[in-house]
Amino acid sequence: MRRTALAVLLILFAACSSSRKDDQLPSTIPPPELHPEAAPDPRIDQMQTTLTELLDRLDVMNARIAKLEAQSSGEQSSGGQPPPAVQPTPARAVASRQAPRQEQPALHSAQIAEEYRRGIILVGQSRYADARAVFQRVFDDDPSGDLADNALFWMGETYFAVGDYSNAMRYYERVEKEYPDQNKAPDAVFKLGIAYEKTGDLGMARRTFEECVTKYPYSSPAAAARMEIKRIKY
16 A cells, blocks of 8 residues: 555656646747738838939939039139120010019029029928929029029929929920920920829820820830820720
């Protein structure tokens, strides 16, 4: 009897010891995910696309600014004679006679480039009205210069950004008509098509995209226009 009781006690002691050891063992099963991975936000891709477009346009702008600064340095080395002042249009001359006011001094090439750069920064800060005023001055001071078409285009962009598509289209059309061979003409025609899309006129949008492809077949906006033509559904 004593041996049997002792054997039972040993078995019970061994079982208790094993149970304590099992309680001390760390769990090897990882806990379930409490916060599943969030779905990617489509706005991030849109922001990246917009940033890429702005960087591309800044590259073009920097090339033009370098050209303007080189011209300005040449003017200073040749005697410091300022460029001839831009003659006002008859309408502006009549307005100045009817309502005389103190005009701001005309900007030289390097100053125009600096003002244009400031306008781009204001667009990046979403200060669209301030940017529009800067681009207007850039255009007024040198309407035949290298940055005139850019200034008009970006005035259209400031309206487009706030959903004023009617005014945006007005400036895009000016770029296309007044500067058809300049840098911003393909962009202006493409954005004109986008503005037509935004206003629901898909027929005009399609015709405008086709015009962009026909007039500027090797430009980046033409490639984007081809994609829009395929995407538009009547």
